[in-house]
Structure formats: structure tokens, C-alpha cells
Amino acid sequence: MGGQGVLLASAVLGSAALEEGKEVVMSELHGMAQRGGSVVATVRIGEGVLSPLIPSGGANLLLGFEPAESLRAIQCASKSTSIVVNVHPIVPIQVSLGLEAYPPVERILEEFARLSDLLYPIDALSVARESGSEMAVNSVLLGAVCAVKAFPLSKDTVQEELIRRVPRQSRNINETAFSLGHEKIRSLLSEQVQSPSTD
Amino acid sequence: MSDCSVAVLKAEGALLLLGNEAVARGCLEAGVKVAATYPGTPSSEVGTTLERVADKAGIYFEYSVNEKVAMEVCGAAAASGFRAFTFMKHVGLNVASDALMTLIYSGTRAGLVVMSADDPSCHSSQNEQDNRLFAKFAMMPMLEPSTPREAKEMTVEAFRLSEDLEMPVLLRTTTRVSHARGIVPLAPLRSDVPPRRFEKDPGRFVTIPANARANRLKLIARMKKALELSELSPFNFTSGRGKVGVITSGIAYTYAAEFLGEAEILKLGFTNPPPEKRIADFVSRKESVIVVEELEPYLEDEVLRIAKERGIATPIYGKRTGHLPRAFEFSPDTVLGLRSLVKVKDVPEALGPSSLRLPSRPPVLCAGCPHRATYYAVKLALGKREAVFSSDVGCYSLGIQPPLHTADFLLCMGSSVGAAGGVSQVTDQKVVAFIGDSTFFHAGVPGLINAVFNDHPFLLVILDNGTTAMTGHQPNPATGRDFGGKRTEGVDFEALVRGCGVHFVRTTDPFDIKKTKETVREALEFEGVSVVVAKHPCPLLLRKGKRLETFPxxxxxxxxxxxxxxxxxxxxxxxxxxxxxxxxxxxxxxxxxxxxxxxxxxxxxxxx
Incomplete structure (x- = not known):
């Protein structure tokens, strides 16, 4: 959602792709949606990409910054899409006003798990805190996606592009956040390999 | 991203640019001397980019008070022999159209390019008008880019065209082109613009009726030449193979090119006038043709006319046949939905949708937004009294959301003031109008003078947050400017409002809710039009300037x-x-x- 750094994260991925000599097209949303509304950015990497938007079911990776907003975007994903989702909810004001309800995060994750076998939940806010700043959620998630199977960019390029864009004084924090995020997903992946899904 | 704003000055190579940044780069490569705008999503980043680089690039750039003035500044600069560029969101062209419709008649000496950034799906707008129809209405040549790369190339080409035809050219983008990011190869920057003078030619540039009639005939002749150029333009090209033909433009081309199979595509970039012979030739070679374009059936109607005039019987599908929607922007899914007419690419089946009910997340006023405090204080001052709230274009239109509900009527920039006059004149309801600082200068001042002139009793609250916030924090006449080597002082609201003839005007800090409530209460009691200036800087602006002190x-x-x-x-x-x-x-x-x-x-x- 607006203010979470979705645009920064997508800019990092896009310039990492450019750095690696890959073709890339992206779409962003500016303006009113940025005032606390839902923000979707898309990044398409590969030969001959032209369309900045992704068809339903056409995403290889869904990176969700917020659980309810990620579930709202589920239609861009298919059975073969890896889904990395931050489990920390940001409750819209409508809910505090008592006009609408925010479902329990567990219910949202169950719903994700019901739909997809490639779900990688991560508490990016806690990991960011652990790295030294709540502001580093972004970096945690960028580190996390680099660990996903068949991710097309090298972890080092993404990290370099990220660090180039953060203020000098918070570089260490963001590097730590990036590495911890990466580590979390790697360990989830190795668990998956050890205990394949039985259903 | 801010680093791209300076990166657009890079000498050679390639950059990953937003469509709007690519347009700004195009201006630098074209040797533009003057650029003017009024900020509006989705065109704003052209300006935020030029603002940062104008000085270094030797361009004069300004945020004009509104789009009409921007058009006039650029029209006259181009008549003086300097390449000029004015850009705006689609509804901004409505404001500028009075100048534009006649500027087309007198034409231009140096290149004059007008960019309209349309907003299909109304992501940040009050309507989704298709300004390609403006090109046709005004008789103005038009280029329509599909990608950031084309956005830059067409900007440069638009200047050549404009000089060739001696008339302004429209560069028409949409949100998904302006806010797409893609790889843009760079060409050398041009900054060798010699000084020039305005050479007088009143027979051309003074549009009294006798001259207008002569200019009208020249305009028709110019458009005839434009048609010849359109037939030859490399921005109109074909790709792919198949018995089915697809005619497309703008962002829709990228969806068609990637997600349709076994079709030959005629991609149109020079879309007014459309290349008639090319279209006729293409349509006559195909078993069927689909016209894939967003919003109005602009190309489709041209294709139907061209085929009809030449007796070509190929079936033509699109919006007129109900195969494509007229409302809202397209996506790859839209062209994938054409499978009854053409082969489409395979895409994996989408997950969901989920049946879990999710809360909506509309945009809201930010934490610490002074507008919220103003609205709260006004509602306290009104107490149990009902009021009609006449709102305007800016962040503060978010006052429509619960629990504030401080927006009952809104049309366009500046409408809050004129509309407040309308309601207060004909009903006995209390009327409170809200308008932002930048919007007030843009189109609110005439409404206020009208209220004084015709004695409309309402309260106007000017929400002065010291910036044009929604579009990315541009300066405005209240703040003065401090960029591009030029510094000016801000216009004083109280003096301006008094000068308009208003007798009640007070300034208050909305973060002092009690005082604001009392000020508003007094203003509500005043007979006739009263003005309260609620003045507190936007916290996002302070944060950007690293001037925000927080006290959690x-x-x-x-x-x-x-x-x-x-x-x-x-x-x-x-x-x-x-x-x-x-x-x-x-x-x-x-x-x-x-x-x-x-x-x-x-x-x-x-x-x-």
C-alpha cells in the first residue's frame, strides 16, 4: 500500500535487470493511490517484453507487502507462481471506524495455502526490527524474493542496487535486513524439500 | 525516482526511464528552450524531472498558474523562434483548449509540442475523456507512443513535425505509458540554441476575424500535408503474420503484440491524421480486422470510414461490434478475451478469486494532514447545522471519506467556488467551499470575484498547505519558486482576497483546532462571502525537505x-x-x- 516502498522495491528490481543486461518493462501507479491506498507495481523481465502489465495468471512471482492486499492481487498468480508475503497487517481506517472487518491474518494465510503450494510467508516487520529499523521492511522483502526458485536476477546485483538507493547511514541496517530476509526464505525452501507436501 | 531525474542528463548509453522521464529526456535531445505545465497526474513527472535539470540543461521551465497560461507562454515562445513544450493531464487540455484551438490557426515558427497524458480508468482523475478526439477537433497532428522508448523518440520527432508543418503537434500518452518504466537508448543532448527575437507578423499572429479566415484555409492545407507525412511515418508499421489483421495504437499495442498469435499488426503511432492509404491497403489484404484501442472508437471509426469510402468489405471488429469495451483501460486480459476472433497466447490459469471478504482500502488523508484538522474544526463550528460542502481537486477531495464527509459537489479545478455560488444563491442552505492553495490560483480566483460581484453568501476555506501536494509537491504562486536559477516571492492570500473585494478574511492554523473552530464560526455568521485561510504546511513536503520535526x-x-x-x-x-x-x-x-x-x-x- 502507499508509503510502504513498493515503488522503491520495483525500481531496485528493474535496475538490477538493466544492470544484468536483461530486457525489462515495469508499471507503477502514482498520484492519489499513494495516499494510503492500494499500490500495485509490476516488473516483467525477459526477451521481447513490451507490455508493462501482467495477464491474470501470468506472474512468476507475487511479492506482497501486506497480507490482505496480497490476497486481493492473487489473480495475477497461477499454480506455478511463487508467493512471498509479508504477514504483518496494516489495518485500513475503515476497519477502525467499524465499517468493515479485517479477517484474521491466519485466515488470509490459510486462504493463500489453499490456493497455492508455493507460499512463503515472512514476518518482514519483525525481521526489519531485528536488523535495526522498522523502515527496512522493503529490504527484507527484496532479500526474500532473491531466494525464490528460478528468480531471474542475481542476489548480489539486487543488493547492490538496493544499497545504492538507501541513505549512507542506514546501509548496514539494510544489508542486514536483506540478508536476513534472504535467509528466512532459504530455510523455508529447504524445509519444503525435506518434507514434501503430502496432500 | 529522484536519481533518474538527474540521470536524464546522461550523455549516452541507455537508461531505465519512466515514460514521463523519457519525454523529459526527449525535450533535452530536441533542444527545447521553454517548457511550461500545470502539474497533474499522470503527466507530473515530466515537470518534476525538468524542474531538477532545467538549469543545467539550459532550459527555461515553469509551473504556470494553469494549463491555459502554460499554453500561451509556450505558444508565444515558439512564435518567437524557440522550441517550446507544454504538457498536462487530459482535463488540463480542457483548460488550455481556448488558447489551443486558435493557436492551431496561427501555427508556430519553432517546434511547439503539446503533451496530453490521458487517464483511462480514472486512476487519478474525474473523467476518462479521450483526448485523441481533441486532435481531430482542433485539427492537430498527433503522435501516440506505446512505450517509454517511443515516448522519447516521438517527443523528438514531434518537434521536427511541428516545424515541418508550422503547427503545434499533440503527443498523447496514457497512464500506462507515462507510468511504465522501460529501457530507453539515449541520443546526444542538444543545447546550442542561439538567441532570437519575436519577428512581427500581425497578419498571422493577431487572430482578428479577417486573419482567422485566412488561417483557417492554411490550417486545412497543413493537415493535407500532415496526411502525406503520416503515410510515410516510420511510427506506423506492421509486424507479425496472419490472415487476421489488428490495428492498434498506444499501450494497447504492447498487449496485442505480446498476447495475440497468428495476426498481422498494423501499429499506428502517427494517429492524426491516420495514414489512409496504409490502412486501406492493410484492411483489403486481411480476412478480418480487429481494432484494438482504449477508450473511444477513434481509430475504429476512421478505419470504418476509410474502408467504406474504398468499398473494402473486410469485416471490422472492435467496440462498434461489442467485442471490446469502451470504458476503462485495457490489460493483457482484454486482448486475451478476443479468442473468438483471433488466436491468443496460452497463459496459465489464474488462482482464485478468493472468497474471503477483504476490507476496502481507499486512499485517505495522511496521518498529520492539516486538512483533516480543518475539516474537523469546520464541522465543530457548524455543530448541528447542516451545510453543503463544495469541494475541489486535490488531496482534500479525500474529505469525501467517512467520517468527515466534507465533499458534496465537485466537478473540476476551481469549481468549488463557482458551484458554492450556485447553491448558496438558490437554496437557504449554508454552503462551505474548500479549495487548495494551488487550485485557488489555478481557477478559483474568478469564482471568488464572481461571488463578490453577484453577492453569493458562502464561506470559502482556502486549504493552504504550502504546496501542490497530490501531484508530488510542486511550488505554486503562494510559495513562489526557487529553482532553475529563478526565485520569486509568494502571493499573499489575504491581500489577494481583499483585493477581490472580500471583507471578511482571516488566517488560522488548523492544528489549533479551538481557534480554527472559532474563526470558522465567525466567518459563518458573516453576511456575504467570507474567506478563511487554513494555513499549515503539508507534512510530506516537510519530510521530503528533511524539515519535519516529529513528536510521536x-x-x-x-x-x-x-x-x-x-x-x-x-x-x-x-x-x-x-x-x-x-x-x-x-x-x-x-x-x-x-x-x-x-x-x-x-x-x-x-x-x-
């Missing part, structure tokens, strides 16, 4: 009686209820102190 607040849970006045009536997004307790998100709270003033129990204070 928290809640004394022992004093809190769970009345939820702060959450339910003031509704700052930093406040939320968790297990019945109200809490303040320290990452959002800036410490404006308003919720502390709202709390009836004094339970909210600065974190110690």
Missing part, C-alpha cells in the same frame, strides 16, 4: 475511557483499535497534537 504521541490507557472519539470522529490513520484499546502507530504519527485536542479526557500526549 501515545495514549495513557488509564485515562482513556474507550469513547473512540479520536478514531471514529477524527480518524487519523495513525490511530487504531486493538483489543478495544486505542493505540498510535509511532511510524505514522508525526505529533501534530490534534488527536490530543480531540480527546475529551486528556489521555493523549507526547511520548516522554
Amino acid at each position: 504521541h501515545n495514549i495513557d490507557q488509564e485515562k482513556c475511557v474507550r469513547c473512540y472519539t479520536c478514531v471514529r470522529k477524527f480518524s487519523c490513520p495513525a490511530l487504531s483499535i486493538k483489543e478495544e484499546a486505542v493505540s498510535i502507530d509511532p511510524s505514522l504519527c508525526i505529533g501534530c497534537g490534534c488527536c490530543a485536542q480531540v480527546c475529551p479526557k486528556g489521555a493523549i500526549g507526547v511520548v516522554r
Whole structure:
């Protein structure tokens, strides 16, 4: 959602792709949606990409910054899409006003798990805190996606592009956040390999 | 991203640019000397980019008071022999159209390019008008880019065309082109513009009726030449193979090119006048043709006419046949939905949708936004009295959301003031109009003078947050400018408003809710039009300038009686209820102190 750094994260991925000599097209949303509304950015990497938007079911990776907003975007994903989702909810004001309800995060994750076998939940806010700043959620998630199977960019390029864009004084924090995020997903992946899904 | 703004000065190579940044780069490669705009999404980043580089690039750039003035500044600069560029969102062209419709007649000496950034799906707009129809209406050549790369190339080409034809050229983008990011190969920058003078030619540039008639005939002749250029333009090209033909333009081309199979595509970039012979030749070679374009059936109607005139019987599908929608932007899914007419690419089956009910997340006023405090104080001042709220274009139109509900009528830039006059004249309801600082200068001032002139009784609240916030914090006449080697002082609201003939005008800081409430109460009692200036800088602007001092607040849970006045009536997004307790998100709270003033129990204070 607006203010979470979705645009920064997508800019990092896009310039990492450019750095690696890959073709890339992206779409962003500016303006009113940025005032606390839902923000979707898309990044398409590969030969001959032209369309900045992704068809339903056409995403290889869904990176969700917020659980309810990620579930709202589920239609861009298919059975073969890896889904990395931050489990920390940001409750819209409508809910505090008592006009609408925010479902329990567990219910949202169950719903994700019901739909997809490639779900990688991560508490990016806690990991960011652990790295030294709540502001580093972004970096945690960028580190996390680099660990996903068949991710097309090298972890080092993404990290370099990220660090180039953060203020000098918070570089260490963001590097730590990036590495911890990466580590979390790697360990989830190795668990998956050890205990394949039985259903 | 800010680093791209300076990166657009890079000498060679390639850059990953936003469509709008690519347009700004195109201006630099074209040797533009003058650029003017009024900010509006989705065109704004052209300006935020030029603002940062104008000085270094030797361009004169300004935020004009509105689009009409921007058009006039650029029209006259181009008549003086300098390449000029004016850009705006689609509805901005409505404002500029009075100047434009006649500028087309007198034409231009140096290149004059007008960019309209349309907003299909109304992501940030009040309508989704298709300004390609403006090109046709005004008789103006038009280029329509599909990608950031084309956005830059067409900007440069538009200047050549404009000089070749001696008339302004429209560069028409949409949100998904302006806000797409893609790889843009760079060409050398041009900054060798010699000084020139305005050479007088009143027979051409003074559009009295006798001259207008002569210019009208020249205009028709120019458009005939434009048609010849369109037939030859490399921006109109074919790709792919198949018995089915697809004619497309703009962003829709990228969807068609990637997600349709076994079709030959005629991609049109020079779309007014469309290349008639090329289209006729293409249509006559195909078993069927689909016209894939967003919004109005602009190309489709041209294709139908061209085929009809030449007796070509190929079936032509599109919006007129109900195969494509007229409302809202397209996506790859839109062209994948054409499978009854053409082979489409395989895409994996989408997950979901989920049946879990999710809360909506409309945009809201930010934590610490001074507009919220103003709205709250106005509602306190009104008490149980009903009022009609006439709102305007800016962040503050978000006052429509609960629990504030401070927007009942809104049309366009400046409409709050004129419309308030209309309601207050014909009903006995209390009317309060809200307008932002930048919007007031843009089109609110004539409405206020009208209210004085015709004695319309209402209260106008000018929400002065010291910036044009929604579009990315551009300066405005109230702030003065300080970029591009030029510094000016701001216009004083109270002096301006008094000069318009208003006898009640007061300035208040909305973060002092009690004083603001009292000021508004007095203004409401005043007979005739009254003005309150609610002045407090936008916290996002302060944060950008690293000038924001925050004093995070928290809640004394022992004093809190769970009345939820702060959450339910003031509704700052930093406040939320968790297990019945109200809490303040320290990452959002800036410490404006308003919720502390709202709390009836004094339970909210600065974190110690």
C-alpha cells in the first residue's frame, strides 16, 4: 500500500535487470493511490517484453507487502507462481471506524495455502526490527524474493542496487535486513524439500 | 525516482526511464528552450524531472498558474523562434483548449509540442475523456507512443513535425505509458540554441476575424500535408503474420503484440491524421480486422470510414461490434478475451478469486494532514447545522471519506467556488467551499470575484498547505519558486482576497483546532462571502525537505475511557483499535497534537 516502498522495491528490481543486461518493462501507479491506498507495481523481465502489465495468471512471482492486499492481487498468480508475503497487517481506517472487518491474518494465510503450494510467508516487520529499523521492511522483502526458485536476477546485483538507493547511514541496517530476509526464505525452501507436501 | 531525474542528463548509453522521464529526456535531445505545465497526474513527472535539470540543461521551465497560461507562454515562445513544450493531464487540455484551438490557426515558427497524458480508468482523475478526439477537433497532428522508448523518440520527432508543418503537434500518452518504466537508448543532448527575437507578423499572429479566415484555409492545407507525412511515418508499421489483421495504437499495442498469435499488426503511432492509404491497403489484404484501442472508437471509426469510402468489405471488429469495451483501460486480459476472433497466447490459469471478504482500502488523508484538522474544526463550528460542502481537486477531495464527509459537489479545478455560488444563491442552505492553495490560483480566483460581484453568501476555506501536494509537491504562486536559477516571492492570500473585494478574511492554523473552530464560526455568521485561510504546511513536503520535526504521541490507557472519539470522529490513520484499546502507530504519527485536542479526557500526549 502507499508509503510502504513498493515503488522503491520495483525500481531496485528493474535496475538490477538493466544492470544484468536483461530486457525489462515495469508499471507503477502514482498520484492519489499513494495516499494510503492500494499500490500495485509490476516488473516483467525477459526477451521481447513490451507490455508493462501482467495477464491474470501470468506472474512468476507475487511479492506482497501486506497480507490482505496480497490476497486481493492473487489473480495475477497461477499454480506455478511463487508467493512471498509479508504477514504483518496494516489495518485500513475503515476497519477502525467499524465499517468493515479485517479477517484474521491466519485466515488470509490459510486462504493463500489453499490456493497455492508455493507460499512463503515472512514476518518482514519483525525481521526489519531485528536488523535495526522498522523502515527496512522493503529490504527484507527484496532479500526474500532473491531466494525464490528460478528468480531471474542475481542476489548480489539486487543488493547492490538496493544499497545504492538507501541513505549512507542506514546501509548496514539494510544489508542486514536483506540478508536476513534472504535467509528466512532459504530455510523455508529447504524445509519444503525435506518434507514434501503430502496432500 | 529522484536519481533518474538527474540521470536524464546522461550523455549516452541507455537508461531505465519512466515514460514521463523519457519525454523529459526527449525535450533535452530536441533542444527545447521553454517548457511550461500545470502539474497533474499522470503527466507530473515530466515537470518534476525538468524542474531538477532545467538549469543545467539550459532550459527555461515553469509551473504556470494553469494549463491555459502554460499554453500561451509556450505558444508565444515558439512564435518567437524557440522550441517550446507544454504538457498536462487530459482535463488540463480542457483548460488550455481556448488558447489551443486558435493557436492551431496561427501555427508556430519553432517546434511547439503539446503533451496530453490521458487517464483511462480514472486512476487519478474525474473523467476518462479521450483526448485523441481533441486532435481531430482542433485539427492537430498527433503522435501516440506505446512505450517509454517511443515516448522519447516521438517527443523528438514531434518537434521536427511541428516545424515541418508550422503547427503545434499533440503527443498523447496514457497512464500506462507515462507510468511504465522501460529501457530507453539515449541520443546526444542538444543545447546550442542561439538567441532570437519575436519577428512581427500581425497578419498571422493577431487572430482578428479577417486573419482567422485566412488561417483557417492554411490550417486545412497543413493537415493535407500532415496526411502525406503520416503515410510515410516510420511510427506506423506492421509486424507479425496472419490472415487476421489488428490495428492498434498506444499501450494497447504492447498487449496485442505480446498476447495475440497468428495476426498481422498494423501499429499506428502517427494517429492524426491516420495514414489512409496504409490502412486501406492493410484492411483489403486481411480476412478480418480487429481494432484494438482504449477508450473511444477513434481509430475504429476512421478505419470504418476509410474502408467504406474504398468499398473494402473486410469485416471490422472492435467496440462498434461489442467485442471490446469502451470504458476503462485495457490489460493483457482484454486482448486475451478476443479468442473468438483471433488466436491468443496460452497463459496459465489464474488462482482464485478468493472468497474471503477483504476490507476496502481507499486512499485517505495522511496521518498529520492539516486538512483533516480543518475539516474537523469546520464541522465543530457548524455543530448541528447542516451545510453543503463544495469541494475541489486535490488531496482534500479525500474529505469525501467517512467520517468527515466534507465533499458534496465537485466537478473540476476551481469549481468549488463557482458551484458554492450556485447553491448558496438558490437554496437557504449554508454552503462551505474548500479549495487548495494551488487550485485557488489555478481557477478559483474568478469564482471568488464572481461571488463578490453577484453577492453569493458562502464561506470559502482556502486549504493552504504550502504546496501542490497530490501531484508530488510542486511550488505554486503562494510559495513562489526557487529553482532553475529563478526565485520569486509568494502571493499573499489575504491581500489577494481583499483585493477581490472580500471583507471578511482571516488566517488560522488548523492544528489549533479551538481557534480554527472559532474563526470558522465567525466567518459563518458573516453576511456575504467570507474567506478563511487554513494555513499549515503539508507534512510530506516537510519530510521530503528533511524539515519535519516529529513528536510521536501515545495514549495513557488509564485515562482513556474507550469513547473512540479520536478514531471514529477524527480518524487519523495513525490511530487504531486493538483489543478495544486505542493505540498510535509511532511510524505514522508525526505529533501534530490534534488527536490530543480531540480527546475529551486528556489521555493523549507526547511520548516522554
